[in-house]
Amino acid sequence: MDDGLRSTVASRLQAVNQRATASRQTIVSVLGQASRPLTIPEILETPDGRSLAQSSVYRNLVVLEEAGLVRRVVTDDEFTRYELAEDLTEHHHHLVCVRCGRIEDVPADAHLERSLADATEEIARTTGFRTQHHRIDLVGLCRQCA
């Protein structure tokens, strides 16, 4: 994990009165190296993750989410996943394979984002809903499964 990220982790944890422990740095580092959201079992199977206790990972992901370092991602399958917060990566959407369950990140398309912003504004006008952020998932078959 680079020093910029490491100090971001430290400062955002301090901002919510939480300690910057080794376990928490490790979890962020593991997520930072992935190009897709990871399940808790996947985090634990990672070389860096071997030293972590399962219950601590569950607890720390909650803390890291409160600190704005990590985001929870729910999918159709049995496990909850986590990825780095978007301001630490780049805005992206997810490709979800219906066959193998794998999820991959895909960078957001500028034109699509524009259309979505327009639609969001229209929805605010007609329904009063105040959109904070959005999720777009494309569901289908990945290259390997197609």
Add this chain to the structure above:
Amino acid sequence: MDDGLRSTVASRLQAVNQRATASRQTIVSVLGQASRPLTIPEILETPDGRSLAQSSVYRNLVVLEEAGLVRRVVTDDEFTRYELAEDLTEHHHHLVCVRCGRIEDVPADAHLERSLADATEEIARTTGFRTQHHRIDLVGLCRQCA
């Protein structure tokens, strides 16, 4: 439930070798009257749903999904939700309130759909991913919670 829907339920169930029982018709009817995806507890609390056993609802929703009558919707909260299959309603997206957890349907916007179709095509070209359908959620505050 109108007769058109009732017969659709019967024929799609038969198509997958399943019986068109009263419980299954009831579940579809309950979902058809909602303007948002419902949790299993919500289905059971509905007047029509009072007569259903919880385990049968779980089992029947699986069958109804296989029959293409119903779609499973996952959210951030603790319950899985279900809604009518899209070809029985109209294409829509979801407004998810971060405060109260409520989810509302919102009709899809034509311009947004177009942009998404374009982006999908581009993704197929670059990654080989074959998109079958998509999910768009707007996450924020509903009118009541804002």
Add this chain to the structure above:
DNA sequence: CTTTCTGCAAACGATTTGCAGCAGC
């Protein structure tokens, strides 16, 4: 009639939590 459903209660499994000892600051 035969096969599939249903309801009940018990089993499952991802996630959460209590507690005693260890580590951040």
Add this chain to the structure above:
DNA sequence: GCTGCTGCAAATCGTTTGCAGAAAG
């Protein structure tokens, strides 16, 4: 040193499943 974190094991709770009787066709 005090307070909060960690690991272990036990508890929780949405969901699944086994089984015996009821309903679909």
